[in-house]
Amino acid sequence: MPDELPPPLERPSRPKDPGAAWFSALLGAAAGGVLIIAALKWLGPLPKTVTAHPWAATAAALLGAALAPLVHELGHVVGGLLAGFRFVWLVWGPLELRREGERLRLARNRHLGLAGGLALCLPPDEASRWGVAWYVGGGPLLSLGAGSAALALAGAGGMPAQGSVEGWAAAAFGLASLGIGLLTLIPSRRGGLLSDGARLLRSLRQPALARQDLAVAVLSGLSLGARRPRDWPAELLAQVALEGEPPDATAAFVLYLHALDHGHIAQARAHLQQALCMAPAVTPLATELALEAAFFEVAVRRDPERGHRWLELARRTLDRPFWQAVQAAASLDYPGLSRAAQRLAARSGVDALRAEKLLKLTA
Template identity: 40%
Template sequence: MSNASNPPLPPLPGPGAPADAGPGAPRGRSTASGVLVFLVMVGCGMVVGGLIGRASKSSTADLDRVQGIAAIAGILVALPMVLVLHELGHVVGGLAAGFRFNLFVVGPLKVVREADRIRARLNTNLSIAGGLAGCSPTGSGDHRRGMILMVAAGPIASLLGAAAGLLGAGATGGFAPGASGWSAASGMVLGAFGLGSLAIGLLTLVPGRTGNFMTDGARLIGLLRKGPEADREAAVIGLVAESASGIRPRDWDPGLVSRAVSVPDGSLLDAVAEQLAYSWALDRGDLTLARDHLARSLSLADRLPPSVRPAIELEAAAFEAAIRADAAACRRWLDRAGVPGGLVPRHLRPTAEAALAVAEGRFEDAPTHIEAARDALSRTSDPGSIPVARDRLDDLSRRCRPMDPPAHPEPKVAGSF
């Protein structure tokens, strides 16, 4: 089960190995930005709570029971709608740029592209319950302007919502001293929505990170600046666009791959670029280069959001079993990844389990995992990854058929394990 046409590969760094962040890892700046985000969050929370409390105090005595219940229920609905508006802004911005819708998450609601269909699912991943939306550029060209539009559209939608909510609250007189009845109740709801939208709009514009995701402000700065980092980000966007257009990794522009990994600064984008470069090298059959990119991607795994981190760990599990025939290492990576949800492609876990079964000689178990992977693959949202994953599953299927070993091992086919 090892690759006969390539020299033996060294093992990947095991789970928990220290990260090689690179000389330019921006730790100090990230910490300062995180403190600023926290301070803005606290400040906005105090303003929102204070103003709503003031409105409530001035008008509660003039609300009857029904109006009071309606006001509380309205506020409980209005606050989640603040997140809905912000994420819808990103989606509208992405669609306006000609991008392809992929994902919308707020609370328990997840709307996701599965193959060519849009499905509503239950979100069980708390790390993304606060809101997440994504659209992918397609085709070739410079997609930076479209990305700027998509990223900026979220805060713009929030600030417009803030203006509408606060103007509506003012029009009803709900915040005025002595307000009563339904005017007070509606004013409280509109005010909560307006102030919440204002808080989200301002908070997301502060450069920093929230749960390993870059804020909109940080992303806009990265997209607007010039220099090696900006060129790297443009290359990463270009590779994502090629994959979203159905181009398999081995056919990606090598120049984009080279530019994507040209700034080894230990950042989130660096980690993403290494993952893309791994897919490119593996699909081309260059296992040594693929191993190197995978190893560095694993060393940067802590830069990735928890909702996507298991994907690279499952890639490591499959690589160790299918390429290096190291079942023990595969099991360690499978244990590390767990049973992922969130944004991890569903075919990765059964693919790694099939590779493990083949590596351990459990050929009767592999077909079950292979079929599970094929079924999950039919619902993936990344067209470029589909032919690669199918080739790998076909390769595993061939390996689990009982046969005499050939006298002269056949060379590996690009794209297979």
């Protein structure tokens, strides 16, 4: 470790207001529902069953529209599995399904900003950009296919003139799915995240950037395994820093882990600061990076007070064991820290690195 530690980490200057995220998500859902119902009415006269049971028909239409994002994310999962990827995480509405070791756990979604849906699959050590294309394109492909099929079924059932409430729901699902499929195929960037269309174009037309994205994805997968970051393939790490700077927060984070495990503290601090500034606000990634910042301040810079400040930003973390270990360290609870760090060390190579740093505080 160097004689002089680097300066403390700085919080990103952008606002992080969870209330704004909740309001935006609810407003978006309401606007989407209104547009879908308006589109259904525009198709023709309302079905008799709808006019007779307006509340049931509205609920059915909203349910059909709400299922569309789930189908889209399942398309990503199916595409990833077909390409040999490993399922990690699926979020839809108030629920999330995530992998913990070799088990799958169903839990409550704590991040409203992801209520619209999110899927994450990680590639194997040997993966191709065509595999990435299957994974990315699976979402829009299933949305367009399922949406077209649902509209065809709704039309076959007599929609919109003599349709049933079920047909009304199928039509709402079809319109929402087609909308999601088409919108996600438009190349764009929002909040630091690329749309499916932008990622597809990159994987097919920009081989260098596609290899960079793939290297980041593979290293993210390795971070869940037993290999320590210092033992990660050098060619993948070189690919991540292809242009001299990491392209996004995830890339900066894997470079941080590698530098930290090699004892390059100043370099690790710089990469972690980059990741904190690049991460979209009010997202699980920002929360987990706040937890990593708390760990860095407590275990590396030996500053429990600053660690507590970062822990406040990481209260919604999905990684409770890591949070508990850092909390024990920041509170100078060394018996509790020893127990938590030992449990942490058994999970992965990255957690073994973290446990090693934390246990040095008890020496």
